[in-house]
Every structure is written in structure tokens, then in C-alpha cells.
Amino acid sequence: MSVVAELSHATARGPSSSKGRDDRAAWVFLLPWTLGLVGITLGPMAVSLYLSFTDYSLLQAGSWVGLENYLRLFEDARLLNSLKVTFTYVLVGTPLQLAAALGIALLLDRGLKGVGLYRSIFYLPSLLGASVAVAILWRQLFGSQGLVNQVLALVGITGPGWISDPSTALWTIILLHVWTFGAPMIIFLAGLRQIPTMYYEAAQMDGASAFRQFRSITLPLLSPIIFFNLVLGIIGAFQSFTQAFIVSGGSGGPADSTMFYTLYLYQQGFTRFDMGYASAMAWLLLVIIAGFTAVNFVASKKWVFYDD
Numbered sequence: 001m002s003v004v005a006e007l008s009h010a011t012a013r014g015p016s017s018s019k020g021r022d023d024r025a026a027w028v029f030l031l032p033w034t035l036g037l038v039g040i041t042l043g044p045m046a047v048s049l050y051l052s053f054t055d056y057s058l059l060q061a062g063s064w065v066g067l068e069n070y071l072r073l074f075e076d077a078r079l080l081n082s083l084k085v086t087f088t089y090v091l092v093g094t095p096l097q098l099a100a101a102l103g104i105a106l107l108l109d110r111g112l113k114g115v116g117l118y119r120s121i122f123y124l125p126s127l128l129g130a131s132v133a134v135a136i137l138w139r140q141l142f143g144s145q146g147l148v149n150q151v152l153a154l155v156g157i158t159g160p161g162w163i164s165d166p167s168t169a170l171w172t173i174i175l176l177h178v179w180t181f182g183a184p185m186i187i188f189l190a191g192l193r194q195i196p197t198m199y200y201e202a203a204q205m206d207g208a209s210a211f212r213q214f215r216s217i218t219l220p221l222l223s224p225i226i227f228f229n230l231v232l233g234i235i236g237a238f239q240s241f242t243q244a245f246i247v248s249g250g251s252g253g254p255a256d257s258t259m260f261y262t263l264y265l266y267q268q269g270f271t272r273f274d275m276g277y278a279s280a281m282a283w284l285l286l287v288i289i290a291g292f293t294a295v296n297f298v299a300s301k302k303w304v305f306y307d308d
Contacts, residue, residue: 052279059273069280079281081256082264085170089260090237090292093177098229101181105188106218119186126182135176135246139163142172163247166257173243173258184229191225192218220305227304231296238289241266261285 052069056062073079104122108115125134141147142162149159162168195218203213219226241262244253252259252267265285269278 048279048282051276052283054276056276056279057273058270058275062276065276069277070284072277073280073284078256078259079261079264082252082259082261085257085259086238086261088170089174089177089240090234093174094230094233094237096174096178097181098184098226098233100178101184101229102188102222102226104181105185105192106214108185108189109192119189122185123182125180132242132246135243138172138176138243139247164254166253166255169248169253169257173247176243176247177237177240184233187225187229188222191222195221223304224306227296227300231293234292234296235289238262238285238292 051062053064053066054062055065055068108118108122139146143149144159144161144164146162148162152159160168162172199217199221200213203217208216239262240260244258244260244263245266247253248258248263250263250267252263261281262285265278265281268274268281
């Protein structure tokens with residue numbers, strides 16, 4: 001009986017001991033990610049929140065100023081202009097990029113030969129779009145003596161200095177943003193492949209046109225993918241920096257026409273060394289992005305269709 005009791009005790013203890021070892025192993029594997037989360041994300045966020053209440057530069061110790069930096073935000077004319085520029089970039093560039101991505105995805109979904117090659121070619125700009133090299137190339141293309149004006153000159157048109165003209169400078173960067181539609185295109189293409197063909201077959205039997213099928217079948221069933229790309233696109237657009245910095249030479253362009261919010265934040269923190277004010281700007285940007293995301297989630301209840 002004692003042997004049976006010992007075996008029963010060992011059996012009862014076994015799963016618990018194994019679970020304990022599994023838990024420890026899980027924490028060991030999670031440790032690098034946890035250290036990164038605390039040391040690279042949460043730690044700097046906490047420090048920046050504290051610095052936003054101080055008058056701090058990178059060259060000397062800071063002093064507590066309370067809400068002074070946040071009050072300055074609403075009195076800074078250049079900051080308000082940077083918000084206007086950034087909102088234009090986000091509200092115009094993001095929908096155009098998603099429309100281009102969806103349009104190309106619809107073409108590739110028709111079963112073209114060599115679709116893998118086309119998909120790679122269209123995705124390539126997304127890999128390079130935020131790089132310094134592409135931004136420099138874009139600056140050369142749209143310069144006063146750039147390739148775009150050289151092509152226009154062949155048909156007798158004298159093109160403006162697209163980047164040096166305040167009325168066109170921002171639109172050249174928006175065009176660059178639209179050009180990098182590869183990532184949402186791939187996601188749209190995957191979503192289109194998941195729509196059952198029986199819906200289209202039934203619609204064709206009922207005499208529905210291609211546009212009616214797109215409006216009544218494709219868009220509703222693809223709405224979760226559209227919503228996903230929209231949220232990520234808006235967040236990414238608000239964080240755009242490299243394009244504006246390189247194309248404008250870091251100055252914000254003519255008449256601050258390409259002074260993105262992130263570029264102005266960079267100037268305050270790393271050019272003027274007003275790190276306290278830059279930290280307050282960063283937290284304002286966080287609030288703005290969170291607000292846009294919340295509005296999208298609330299509005300999604302009206303137009304996003306989930307097939308349960």
C-alpha cells in the first residue's frame with residue numbers, strides 16, 4: 001500500500017511540477033522581449049513624460065516648469081502650421097494610398113501570369129519609400145531641373161520648381177507616400193483571395209454588373225481589411241519624417257510648406273536642444289494619434305462588416 005501511495009503522490013505532483021518548469025521556461029523566453037519593452041519603450045516614455053514638465057536641454061540639467069511646455073503648444077504658430085501640414089498629408093495621402101493599393105490588388109487578383117513578379121515589383125517601393133536614398137531620388141526628380149521638368153519640356157511645358165514652390169512642395173511628398181502602396185496592397189490581395197467565389201457566381205447569375213459586385217460583395221467583405229490598413233496607414237502617416245527631412249533639406253520647405261509635425265519636433269529637440277518642449281510635443285502627437293484611432297474604431301461599427 002505504501003508503494004501505491006507513493007506512486008499516486010508522484011503522479012499527482014507530476015503535472016504541477018511540469019507546469020512550474022514550463023512557466024519558468026516561458027518567462028526565460030519572454031525575458032528578452034520584456035527587457036526590450038521596459039528598456040526601449042516604457043522606460044523612455046516615462047522619462048519623456050517627466051521631461052515634458054521640465055525646461056531641459058541636452059547640455060544642462062533641467063528645472064521643473066509644470067504645464068508651461070504644454071501651454072506653449074497652443075501659442076506656437078509654427079507648431080500649428082506643422083499640424084495643418086501633417087493633417088493635410090494624412091487626410092489626403094492615406095486614402096489615396098489605400099485606393100491605389102486596392103486598385104492594384106484587384107488587378108493582380110484577376111489571375112495574371114507572373115503575378116508573383118508583379119507583386120514583388122509593386123511591393124518594392126514600400127521597402128524603399130522611407131529610405132534616405134529614395135527621398136534623395138525624389139528630390140532630384142522634382143527639382144527645378146529634374147527629370148519631371150525635362151519630360152514636360154519635351155512637350156513645350158515649363159514645369160515649376162515642384163519642391164521649391166510652396167503650392168506644390170507638399171503634394172510631391174504626398175505623391176511619394178501614395179507611391180509606397182506595396183504593404184497595404186499585399187494585405188488587400190490576401191483579403192481578396194479569401195472571398196468565396198460563390199458570391200460572385202450567384203451575383204452574375206442575377207445579372208449584377210462588375211461595379212455592383214464590387215460595391216455589394218467585395219467592399220463589405222473586405223471592410224475589415226480596409227479598416228486594418230486605414231488604422232495602420234494613419235498611424236504611419238503621422239509618424240512620417242524621413243521624406244520631409246530629406247526633400248526639404250531639414251528646413252521644412254519653402255514657407256514651412258513641408259514642415260511636418262515630426263520634423264518640427266526634431267528641430268526643437270535636436271537643433272534647438274529644447275528637449276522639454278519636444279517631449280511635450282511628442283505626447284501631444286500621441287494623444288492626436290490615439291484620438292484618430294479611437295474615432296476610427298467608433299466609426300467602424302457603421303461600415304465594417306464581420307462575417308460571423
